[in-house]
Amino acid sequence: MAADSEVDPKVAADSEVDLKVAADSEVDPKASIGEVRATLGTAAGAVSVVWKPAATAGCAVLIVTLPAGVVGGTIAMPCVHGSSIVREGRVTVWRHGRFVGGGNLGRVRGAQLRARSGAVEFEVRQSGQYVFERCST
Secondary structure (H helix, E strand, C coil), rough: EEEEEEECCCCCCCCCCCCCCCCCCCCCCCCCCCCCEEEEEEEEEEEEEEEEEECCCEEEEEEEEEECCCCCCEEEECCCCCEEEEECCEEEEEEEECCCCCCCHCCCCCCCCECCCCEEEECCCCCCCCCEEEEEE
């Protein structure tokens, strides 16, 4: 079962898009929620998000697509713990509580843990699709 929503706020085409996805609990791969989808209309085009359990137990996937013309933004991966590993594409970008690399072709330029929310905010460089996978170890 998927949940969809669309919003069309006035956003300047040349501004950064800050996209934050929040969740209060871990995604249980056996949960009946399946996946959640959302689309946000902006002046630059549609920003889409998919949050779903991964095929591997204890893992979740966040897929974010930023439209052409977006020059950067913030993508928040919820429910990251000290022992979590986060990959963007096939490259590890978060391990042992810190940012460890530039991600897929250097598209991820940094990350910061928000202790209050338990989310890691990844700074991304450009438009395109970002596939983050978080696994608890």
